[in-house]
Amino acid sequence: MWTKYKMFFTMVFYSMLRRKTRLFITLLAVAVGATIISGMVTVYHEVPAQMGRAFRAYGANLLVLPSGERTEVSDARLADIRKSLSDYEIVGVAPFLYDTMAVNKQSVIVGGTDFAELSKVSPYWQIDGDYPREGEKEIMLGAEFAQRLGVKKGATVTVSAGEGKAVLNYTVSGIVRTGGKEEQLAYVSLANLQRMTERQGALSLAQVSVVADGGRLEEAVAKVAAGTADVTPQLVKQIAHSEGTVLGKLQALVLLVTIVVLVLTLICVTTTMMAVVTERRKEIGLKKALGADNRDIVLEFLGNGCLLGAFGGIVGTGLGYLFAQSVSLHVFGRGIEFSPVIAVFSLVLSVVVTGLASLVPVRIATSVDPAIVLRGE
């Protein structure tokens, strides 16, 4: 039986390998299709993650607030929450403590935060100057408040937690513009504010920026809520909703393009395979004259199609990854990892599409009359 299989593969292989021009053209048709399909599938798969990361530039999508009557969340609880979200890609967790202070004797709400985390969670904040440094007596003023005080970056202001409390001199490290209420506030490091207000370990809230689409974000909320009764996690609905809408539309667009390319590839490969059948009409007639039945002809052409699909799929999957990588780098400014699952999927899809594309030509092949070899056509 082995010699029979060997002969089958000899015919299938050499029908392509010893006809290099035809092989090249057919392989090109399959490989181009496989490249675009593999690339689009990779982009389709990567779009949520890449766009999710891109959306993180628009601010936190999850707030952690004290639950019920509580007014504070503890530092320790926030560390627990961070741990409970270890399955997710966390961009940043910015803790905030708010209190009313007197800056240059003007009453203002001062926010204490971790500026390293804040810069990750809210990268859209425009700072004229720098964030206050940890351990230094530095303050960042909202643009509106700075204008009210008539101070600029580099100026020294007095900061006091209230009557009877120490009055400290702080340097204005920067002026912040956000286009929102933040411009009416002032910001110092969390440790400084906790010390001045004698509220060590206390937080008012935390802003969390996590890479997840709608469904996974709901899961994250549930996970945080299940972890402790002290806090209430809350989705920032405008961001989560618009993120979901844009992602959905973008994925639908990519899917549509993928389907169109798939159909075009199917047509292209069918046309090429039909040209192959036409070119090999005499050979098919000869094989039938030698005793090949329709099953033999179908198997040979399907074998040819599947082999082409596999070759084209391997080439196309590699090129498709490079294509997706290039798209990702140019559009999202970030590379993508090679996915073996997508590679196998593209390869299988390529074989299936080429197999399907071979069905019509194979049907035509089986209808070839063996008598053509005697007519000398």
Place this chain on the structure above:
Amino acid sequence: MSLLELKDVSMEYNGKVLALAHINLSVERGDWMAIMGPSGSGKTTLMNIIGCMDTATGGSVILDGVDITHASRPELTRIRRDKIGMVFQQFHLIPYLTAAENVMVAQYYHSMPDRDEAIAALARVGVAERADHLPSQLSGGEQQRVCIARALINYPVLILADEPTGNLDEANQNLVMQIFRELHEEGHTILTVTHSPEVGAAAEHCVIIEHGHMREQ
């Protein structure tokens, strides 16, 4: 019992064009018969019917004791595979397979490919040393000998040869005719369709067809 028996065989296309009319033919085992006639006389139609590639619209055809008159396409394919070896004017070798592989293709569709047997068949017609060459690397005479080796490989009861020397120069014509003579002497039954008076003269019997009618036997 004759190996091949055609009784009152007719062939009409679309109920209008009469390609063959009332052909009666009998070929005994070991016979070498030539079918001759001008172009369009119906020779090819007759070859198609005898070669199980078409069915007659009238009369009966019996090959090796099997009535193939009303056989279905798959049955005709099986009978052709088992009983007939074909030699073509244009050789019809598969261009991407070597000489040995071309012979093995016939074995593949018949039963089981065997390279040693294929080489032996090529040796029988004097081209064993060209076994691993592609058809494009062979001369016309060598290609026709490979074609004959392929026709012989499955031990057919009937060898059908369509203008076997039509595309060959004189030296190769003589070589091929010598092979046919030897095959005949070994007891093979051969049916050749030809324009060539030399090929016709080499056969034991000669049939002439004109306008679909058999003129002489």
